[in-house]
Each structure stands twice: as C-alpha cells, then as structure tokens.
Amino acid sequence: MYQPNPMLVNQPNPMGFLLLDFVLMVIFLVPYAVGVFFLAPRLGKNRAVWTILCLIPVVNVIFLLYVSFRVVFCVLDRLDDIQGRLDHSHVPQ
Numbered sequence: 001m002y003q004p005n006p007m008l009v010n011q012p013n014p015m016g017f018l019l020l021d022f023v024l025m026v027i028f029l030v031p032y033a034v035g036v037f038f039l040a041p042r043l044g045k046n047r048a049v050w051t052i053l054c055l056i057p058v059v060n061v062i063f064l065l066y067v068s069f070r071v072v073f074c075v076l077d078r079l080d081d082i083q084g085r086l087d088h089s090h091v092p093q
Contacts, residue, residue: 029055036067043074 033054040050053063 025057029060032060032064036064039067039071043070 033051036054037047037051040047050063050067054060054067056063
C-alpha cells in the first residue's frame with residue numbers, strides 16, 4: 001500500500017506562490033502604469049512606450065527611477081524659466 005513521504009506532505013504548493021506573486025505584482029504596478037500613462041505626454045514622451053516599460057518586471061525599477069528624476073528636472077527647468085521671466089519683467093524706477 002502507498003504511504004506518502006512525510007517530508008513532502010505539508011510542503012506548500014510552489015505554483016500557488018507564483019500566482020500570488022504575479023497578482024501582487026499586477027496590483028502594485030498598475031497604479032504606476034496609469035500614472036506614467038498620463039504623465040508621458042506632459043513630458044513630451046510616447047505614452048505607449050512609457051506604459052509598457054513601467055509594466056516589465058526588473059526594467060520597471062530602473063525606469064521608475066528615471067521617470068522620477070525626469071519629473072524633478074522638468075519641474076526645476078520650469079521654475080528656472082519662471083524665475084528668469086520674473087527677473088526680466090522687474091523694471092527699476
């Protein structure tokens with residue numbers, strides 16, 4: 001009669017962990033992808049390419065760092081432009 005190996009009876013199902021990992025990855029990445037989808041045109045970038053890069057595992061970590069620095073530099077450039085216009089519009093009497 002067949003007796004299961006007691007070492008293997010209480011082992012977790014690795015496929016269940018893979019499915020859980022995939023579901024968690026999708027739950028966490030979709031909000032970033034939606035944000036990047038709306039952010040890309042404001043930065044003059046291709047919406048589809050940026051969204052796809054945001055959804056690729058491992059690539060997305062590097063890409064989201066790039067996006068965050070890109071946004072910071074765009075904000076700083078706009079602030080410099082505003083400061084430059086304010087400096088030139090001030091006419092001393």
